[in-house]
Amino acid sequence: MATMHDVARRAGVSVTSVSHVINNTRPVSDDLRQRVLAAMEELGYQPNQLARSLRRGQTHTLGIIIPDNVNPFFAEVARGIEDFSFQNGYSLILCNSDSDLQKELHYAGVLVEKQVDGIVFVAAGHSMEQVVGLQRRQVPVVVVDRELSGVAADTVLADNQRGGWLATRHLLDLGHRRIGCITGPSDLTPSADRVAGYRQALAEAGLPVAEELVVRGDFHYDSGYRAAQQLLALPDPPTALFACNDLMAVGAICAAADLGRSVPADLSVVGFDNVSLASYTNPPLTTVAQPMYEIGALAARLLTERIQGMQAPPRRYVLNTRLVVRRSTAAPPAPAPR
Ligand code: RIB
Numbered sequence: 001m002a003t004m005h006d007v008a009r010r011a012g013v014s015v016t017s018v019s020h021v022i023n024n025t026r027p028v029s030d031d032l033r034q035r036v037l038a039a040m041e042e043l044g045y046q047p048n049q050l051a052r053s054l055r056r057g058q059t060h061t062l063g064i065i066i067p068d069n070v071n072p073f074f075a076e077v078a079r080g081i082e083d084f085s086f087q088n089g090y091s092l093i094l095c096n097s098d099s100d101l102q103k104e105l106h107y108a109g110v111l112v113e114k115q116v117d118g119i120v121f122v123a124a125g126h127s128m129e130q131v132v133g134l135q136r137r138q139v140p141v142v143v144v145d146r147e148l149s150g151v152a153a154d155t156v157l158a159d160n161q162r163g164g165w166l167a168t169r170h171l172l173d174l175g176h177r178r179i180g181c182i183t184g185p186s187d188l189t190p191s192a193d194r195v196a197g198y199r200q201a202l203a204e205a206g207l208p209v210a211e212e213l214v215v216r217g218d219f220h221y222d223s224g225y226r227a228a229q230q231l232l233a234l235p236d237p238p239t240a241l242f243a244c245n246d247l248m249a250v251g252a253i254c255a256a257a258d259l260g261r262s263v264p265a266d267l268s269v270v271g272f273d274n275v276s277l278a279s280y281t282n283p284p285l286t287t288v289a290q291p292m293y294e295i296g297a298l299a300a301r302l303l304t305e306r307i308q309g310m311q312a313p314p315r316r317y318v319l320n321t322r323l324v325v326r327r328s329t330a331a332p333p334a335p336a337p338r
Contacts, residue, residue, distance in 0.1 A: 002043035010039035022047050061091045062303060063111035063119040065104060069096040071219070071247060072275035073292060074122065077144065080296025081120055088304055090117070097124040099185075105130055112137055118303040120296075123148055125187055140306035142299045147189040154302040155316045156295050160190045163288040163321035164197025164242070167270040170286070170323055171240040172205050175331045176268060180238035182227040182248050184219040191219075194244045194272060213238055217248045224248025228255035232267070239267060239332035246271035246278050246287055253281060253328065264330035274324050284326035291319045 004022075008015045013032055020026040021036040028036075039045070062085055066074040078094060085092055093114060095107035104124045111119055118140035121131055128150045134141050135153065143155045171179050181198045184191030199209050215230055217223035224243050228251065231238055243249035249271030256267050263269055263283060271278060274289035298317060 002040075002045040004045075006043055007036060007039045007045050010043060011035040058117050058307070059115050060089055061093060061114065061116045062300065063093050063095065063107075063114070063116040064122075065095045065097055065107055065111070065119060066122045067097050067099040067104075067124045068219070069094065072277055073245070073273045073290070076275060076292035077122070077296040077299075080293035080298075081300045082296075083293075084297045084300035084304075088300075090300075090304065099124045101125055101127065101130075108134055112139060117307045118142070120144055120299045120303060121153075122146060123188075125185070140303055142303045142306070144295060144299045145190060152314045154299075154306065154314055156299045156302070157316070157318045158190070158290040158295065159318050159321045160193035161197040161200070163272060163290070164194035164244070165201045166197070166321065166323040167194075167242045167272065167288050168198045168201035170325065170329065171242065171268060171270060172201060172207075174240070174268065174329060176238075176240040177207060177332075178210075178213065178236065178238040178240070180213045180215065180228075180231040180241045182215055182217045182224055182231075182241060182243040182252060184217060184244040184248075186216060191244050198242055217244065219245050219247060221247045221251040221254075224251025225255040226251075228252035229259070232256065232259055232261065240269070240329070241267065242270045242272075244272050246273045246275050246285060249285055249287065249328075250277070250281055253283075253285070263328050266333055268329040268332070270329060278324075279326070281328070283328045286326045286329040287324055289322050289324050291321075295319060 004015050004018050008018045017032055018036050020028050021033050064078060064081055068074060082092055097104035101124050104127060108130050121141050122144045123146040128148050131141050131148060131151045141153050143153045147155055147157055181195060183195050202209050215227040217227050241252050243252050249269050252269050253263050256263050261267050271285050271287035274287045278285040278287045
C-alpha cells in the first residue's frame, strides 16, 4: 500500500507538499500539484480518510434522519440536501427512523459515533430530547418539517396552516359544504397546522366543523383508505375530502373507487405535498405543494454555515405552500331527487 512518503519520493517533493495537495491546506503551484497527482495515480495511493478526518476534526459528512424513507416527500427533501452537500464537498449518511423514537435515538447515536459534522433532523414525534442530546455533544442540528418546542435550533418549515386553508377554500369555492378531513398524526406540527387551516377556512365560511368529518390518519396510504371508507359510510357523507398528505389522498381515491364512487364526479379529493406521484394518479391529484427540494437545500445550507462556525440566534424559515389544481376536484354532485 503506497504511503505519502512514496508519493513524495516519486514526485520529487516534500511530504508536507503532498499533504497540502491532498488537504488543500495551502496554495501550491500547478506544476507541483500535477506532479503529486500523477505520482498518486501511478502508485494507486488512497488518502487515509479516517486519519485525515481525525487531523482536521471534521469528516465532511452530514447525517440525515427521516421518519419514512419510502414516502416520496422525504426522498424529494433528501434530494435537495444531497445536491447542496455534493456541490459543497459533503458526503451523507441517511437514517430511517420509521417514525419510531427508539430507532431515532439509536441512529442519533450512530451518527455521533461516525463523527458527522452535523445533522438534518426530521422528527419521528416528540423528539426534543434527541435533538437536545445532540446539541449537548456539540453536534449542529437543523430541524426540518416537524417543529419541536423547547429546541433552540435552526428550523425549516412549510406554511402548513395556509396550505390547509388553501385546500379547504378551494373545495368551498367549488360549492362543497360537507368536507371531510383525513389528518396525519395529531402530535406532529405539520398535521396539526393543516387541520387548523381546514378549521379556519370553514369558520370563515360560517360553517361549523362537524367532528365526525375529521378522521385521524397516519400519513400512510392504508390510513387514508380506511378513513375514506369510514367517512363515506356516514349517513350524510362528505362530498369532498382534504387529506393531510398525498399518500393518504391516494388511499382515499382507491377507497372511493372500491365503493363505486367516481372521483371527482361523486367525491372531490385534495392532498398535500405534491410529490411526483400526484401527477400520475387517476385522476391526477389536486394537492397543496410544499417546496420539498428547497426545504432540503436550505436546511443543508444552514447546517454547513453552523459547521463552519457561524454564530447567531436560531433561525426559523417558513416556506410558502401553493395549491396545484389537477383533476381530482370538481363541483359537488347534484343532490339526489327526494
Ligand atoms: O407525507 C409525509 C408528511 O410528513 C409530509 O406532509 C411532511 O410534511 C411530513 O410531515
